[in-house]
Amino acid sequence: MLPSSRPARLALTGGGYRAGLLLDLLRRLPGQFEVTGVLARSDATAAAVARRGLDVHRDVAGLLRARPDVVVVSVPASAAPGLVLDLLERGAAVVTETPPAADLDALRALWNAAGPARRVQVAEQYLLFPHNAARAEVVRRGLLGEATSVQVSSTQLYHATSMVRGLLGVGARPARVVATATTAPLADPITRAGWTGSTGPRPQVTTIATLDFGDGRSALYDFTQTQTRNPLRTRRMVVRGSSGELVDDRLVRLTGPTTVVTSSIERRQTGLQQDVQGFDLDHLALDGQVLFRNPYPGARLNDEEIAVATLLQRAAAWARGDGPPPYPLAEAAQDHLLGLAIASSVTTGGPVVTTREAWADQLE
Template sequence: MDAAPLRLGVVGTGFRTGLFLDLAARVPHLVEVTGVLGRSHASAEAAVAGRGVRAADDLTGLLGTSPELVLVAVPVAAAPAVVTELVAHGARVLTETPPAPDLDGLRALWAAVGATGRVQVAEQYLLFPHTAARLQVARDGLLGDVTSVQVSSTQTYHATSVLRGFLGVGAQTARVVATATTTPLADPVARPGWTGDPAPRPQTTTVATVDFGDGRTGLYDFTQTQTRNPLRTRRLVVRGSLGELVEDRVVRLADATTVLTSSLERRQTGHQQDVQGLDLDQISFEGRVVFRNPFVGSRLSDEEVALATLLVQARDWARGAGPEPYALAAAAQDHLLGLAITEAARTGQPVTTTREAWADAVA
């Protein structure tokens, strides 16, 4: 936390840009936004209004602010061209998810910039505090060999990043079987807030199984508005050879005759007469800390903690002081799996993924 703030340039003026600009204002010791470039100068001016951030006139002007890293947060159809142009100018890039709209786009983007090693992707789902804590429990071997993971919380490429992360699988081919069912569901909360409309409307739920081989499988279960809809819970199940994790509850075999049931415990300050302020402090398991909030005092939500963690990792990578946070190859593989889920649900037929040019670069 003592390092100089990351100098971050931004291309794009939409919702995701706003999240990063808000985060930069909350943690100025972590990130300094050098400039924002939009489709027009007016859109950039509107995005930075009241933030004390410069609106750039063009790409040359943005790069002239000397960013260490450029965030690309534009519509997915436009992102590959922007990323390719930035890399051609020698920039290091953090592009939003997914990095390209379809498989042909992924292949073209990889052919253009994959070998440069200059592109990372802004995937943060494994960095959410409780997810990171659960992953630590799994990696500590308390569940034995992880063989099955179920994710019901977020869409395609985000969910597949979680599946691969817990299963520890790379870029091997996978067989996907999926179904899609449309049923009525109320949708009381949208991105701007409460809709005021309690009437159910048709929404599609997609359920898919992903067979990675070697006895490792993933289950994907997602309803269209689930990321914000309070009428649908979020669920993560991790099954291993010695136990099972369901959300924050763990059942495991401690020795030949001992089964333990334990829970991840969140320490949250600011409740009732706690005067420390509202903050996540830590998450512990069986008396030891498995996640500690690196940004205590900044009053960040869990998603903001994940994004801030991503920016710290991207900063260190950009300065040659740390590993890749989420490489283009990993993002391409996760989107490949997400596209296979979508295709299998659309056709009702199994889909087997192909081994792509980025496979050898996937950790």
């Protein structure tokens, strides 16, 4: 369990799909989180929140009276910056959803207004997924030598670029981005609402991009528009280094002048077959060394829930002055800058070179 002297006190804004997922998750971790209230500006949202037995507030002032550690802004990217600034002006610490703004102009405006205060974190959790965290630990321990390239095919734009940047350690380094998009038929049997009952394919767009950060560091981005949920497309990650390569959970590396060894990241999952401990992730290990241990044993969380809960708990600790910032606005702004460059390259049909932005100083 993550160390905590008391439950993380969170307030939420919004009542959409993502906010509902967060509330369901936090309810399952009562010893770790306390929801102090929810900002619900529509009657329908207010009624839905009230049915959960939570305090409903119709304005920001009311939401903050309970003195939450941090406020989670879970509204569309077009509306988030205004709400973030309102909260900051009232002295709140904020975690906003991804992306933090809708486009580059809005991102720059948000940074100019809120960035220097360093009171905004972003709910970017992909490097906190257990297997991604274990892969990052492989890189951190130097088992690949110097990390030089990442190939990611699992999620879209800013989420993917957050993993690329984190694994390569490129900070705010400018990148030359070249992207193309193709459309091909693909069945889409599952949506947010569940199984569709349809086996017929429909046109779906796949975007492939290369990102060159210079100094031998690069990335390959490959994403099909429904890939995050579509079981007909796998999630893949490759991290290449100066003395080895990690392909998903399989590691090959040079350990001596004439010695190449292979290893695998092994997942210990309880509750399978005759294991009566209950279905739960225990840990991920490589060659007998634990890379990641589940911080919420017994809660029966899936991998994304572990990642989200970890980020929110770290955000509350940061807001109280008890820990480092989990994912500052500067990091997410750079992620979004690269994601927007991928989209721009597809639109223009040519390369896009990112420039140094105002938030770069905080990433050095």
